[in-house]
Amino acid sequence: MDKTGKYLFMAEPFHCDFSHRLFMGHLGNHMLNAADFHSTDRGFGMNYLNPIHKTWVLSRLAIEMEEMPEQYSKFYVETWVESAMRYFTNRNFSVVGEDGRVFGYGRSVWAMIDTDTRQPQDIFAIRDGSIREWIETERECPIEKSSRVKMGGGAELVRTIDTYYNDVDVNGHINSVKYIEHVLDLFSVDFYRIYRLHRFDIAYVAESHAGDRLNFYSEKTADDECCVRITKCEDTGSKETEVCRCKIEFVEK
């Protein structure tokens, strides 16, 4: 089996925005699927980990796109493991058209945790460190690594939302992709007529659950760039905890 996994997807009509291009949230979902299929096919996926009370947890995701696939077009998400350390592994993605054209890339960082204790686990303890066999050192991912999202004190509360049934994933947590969607919903449809999302970085800090209230704090950090911090309140009046942090870069169309 190849070190890189390659999975075919389609930009379904209802997964595209008003400009007939795939929504970033759905692309993120396809990347998470590709990661899951790739690791499952190679013996270190959720289907192997969950019965032994372990799971992969997405820690960071960065997606940088030159173009988004158009409605009805088919495209591949390719994914490979760039490196693995005891507590983290780096997994990259490329998004490639059927004609070989590259639309963009992704980078992600994953931790492994024990599902009972929620404590980090030694990745190399799984199947005698078999993940090492799949590390691809030859292949480059030409986008920058995600760096820590730095936010000053100038972030302003721009929205508060409640979370519901459809926000919750199979683990009972707010779905990683839903944060991306909620953040991109901070910008109006009219804004997206002028600007195209170029890069989205997200660092997941803590889990949130159905019923948690999410607060979005936004800060403009450069021309066409802003950072968003999401916090949760578990109950009315309870203290606010940081859930994740994003950096969003737009380019004029």
Add this chain to the structure above:
Amino acid sequence: MDKTGKYLFMAEPFHCDFSHRLFMGHLGNHMLNAADFHSTDRGFGMNYLNPIHKTWVLSRLAIEMEEMPEQYSKFYVETWVESAMRYFTNRNFSVVGEDGRVFGYGRSVWAMIDTDTRQPQDIFAIRDGSIREWIETERECPIEKSSRVKMGGGAELVRTIDTYYNDVDVNGHINSVKYIEHVLDLFSVDFYRIYRLHRFDIAYVAESHAGDRLNFYSEKTADDECCVRITKCEDTGSKETEVCRCKIEFVEK
């Protein structure tokens, strides 16, 4: 080509709820995709209609499920045209496992409109009424047709939400599936631990757009059954217009 189209889908991990079963909204999306693929393959799809300034508009959708596909399972959505009249066509669905087991069925009603005037169009005027060749009279859809959702005066305003970028489809309208999700979000995760959604009926009355505020009015119409009317307000203080009406039937797990 067969009168019935058969399309394979997978219950993707992030498309499943906390019980590891496919969300109803994603099943609805798969049905709409199947309808689109089926009509395109047979010459009367959006790809043929849009260039001649016409489009299909979903008027009603009813989905009745004995069971929802489990996470990672593959299933088929089969779809066929039950009948066609001048201004409406009835299209049915069945959801079938890889082993042939039937999970449930769907029924839908579609109109064709002119995309410039928004006026109803004669379906038989398309390719000399070629849709007639595809009408399947032999195959039964064993669930009840959707009847008009009757609501008394007792409906209570239970939620108001704003609509954003991710709610909007390629036509600039609020995505048909998003209404289903917003309605199912009226029920808590704890409610879904006890009850399973058995049937969902939705009648689309008018279109809404990004930025419209949606109001949800709910009325309990029987044990384990309730109706929800959605209205929109285009601007603060503007008059409320009905957008759609749903009937939701739950069964105890």
